[in-house]
Amino acid sequence: MKGNQQEFEIKGIIGRVEVMLETVLLSMIYYVVWRIGYEYAIGVNNIFPPYLGRGKIVLMGIYAILTLVIFHANEGDQFGHLRLTDIILSQWISVGIVNVVTFFQLALIANAMISPMPFVILTVIDAVVCFSCCYFFTWLYHRFYVPQNILMIYGTRNALDLKFKMDKRSDKYMVTELLPIETDFGTLIDKINEHDAVILNDVPAQNRNDLLKYCYQNRITTYVVPKISDIIVRGAPNVSLFDTPLIMVQGMGLTPTEKFFKRFFDIVLTLIAMIPAAPIMLLVALAIKMDDHGPVFFRQDRVTKDGRVFSILKFRSMIVDAEKDGEVIPAGDNDDRITRVGRFIRATRLDELPQLLNILKGDMSIVGPRPERVEHVEQYCSEIPEFACRLKVKGGLTGYAQIYGKYNTSAYDKLRLDLMYIENYSLLLDAKLIMITLRILFKKESTEGFDKMEELEAMRDEAIAAGELKDPEAEKKA
DSSP, X not given: OOOOHHHHHHHHHHHHHHHHHHHHHXXXXXXXXXXXXXXXXXXXXXXXXXXXHHHHHHHHHHHHHHHHHHHHHTTTTOTXXXXXXHHHHHXXXXXXXXXXXXXXXXXXXXXXXXXXXXXXXXXXXXXXXXXXXXXXXXXXXXXXXXXXXXXEEEOSSGGGHHHHHHGGGTTTEEEEEEEETTSOHHHHHHHHHTXXXXXXXXXXXXXXXXXXXXHHHTTOEEEEOOOHHHHHHHTSXXXXXXSSOEEOOOOOOSOHHHHHHHHHHHHHHHHHHHHHHHHHHHHHHHHHHHHHSXXXXXXXXXXXXXXXXXXXXXXXXXXXXXXXGGOOOOOOTTOTTBOHXXXXXXXXXXXXXXXXXXXXXXXXXXXXXXXXXXXXXXXXXXXXXXXXXXXXXXOXXXXXXHHHOOTTOOHHHHHHHHHHHHHTOOHHHHHXXXXXXXXXXXXXXXXXXXXXXHHHHHHHHHHHHTTSSOOHHXXXXX
């Protein structure tokens, strides 16, 4: 079977209708809370200027638009695509942001600090409504959506890891067959026609072009794992001066204007974040000190923009002298060197909070590639020369690799994620990644250790040894 474009369009329309219905419902609840919680104050204390009927409708419209925008930016409208817990967290964070902004909007209209209690009640009601809508819409999606039978065509041994990652989302993806690119082209075409979709994973450029063109011409859904050059080209602007299309690739990183505004918002947002973060940091510091009486902070040399080395700050999550004599041993999930407090702050990522001070100092940015150790940068650059491209911007507290990756994500995958950010940079993208970061604080899988990588590799090697999968690298040597 071939991917049905009409089916995708219908699912897209249904998803948009669902989020519109939910937004209307939330806006109506806001209107009711407005009437009950604040309209009495209009008649008694004249807190708000008198509204005719249309004034309240305008406020509802603003609330609805803001809800739609924040839902979209925070991926709160991805029913069926994200896991149920992810979509619920996204919506809870979104309505929280919308209600805080709307509260201050009404305070400005009243020219006074109004009672926040109606908005506290509104947020609780919204949380229940969002949970119910997410549960129902996600159930509806999976009730009528059957995972596609996907054929994966791969070119390298490491490419096989993607199959085991996708198996974790069997509700959406079902990789039913894998074939190495060395397979006869005619056989590949026959197999493609037997499946709903195709994944082209780390295959040589010429083979990929031939297969991609065939799938495109025959309307077969195709997923392509991008190479570094693909990411660079995708972020490049078009030059429309001639009848021959041109794409301009500069590779300069951020422009001076972008650097100025990025730094400006780094300072402003970090100072705002320090208000709620300060008491949390104090509690964490006290807990670390009381746990084993060792130092609160852990300092380590990291590499940022243009290869400059700086000392990154983190709350200490491991025992003192965990890395004696400079010996670097990555921490696994059950590492004995992790303290009791450290296990909690690593899982919640509270150990990263002191890096707000690195951002104020100018060593880091809020959003950007994760600053790596000096020895790791040297190793990765020798293995992957393009790894140095991520040093065109300052290292960041959060970013694509931190959000969608894990501690055990490979260097090449991190590079791809970081280049996606650099080549598509905008302040709006920064805002989106910051909001999504709030969601991943509640996700345990994002903190998986390096032992999970070894487990994944063991599963891959076991499948190859059992003859279930073919090793393309071994076949090339043969």
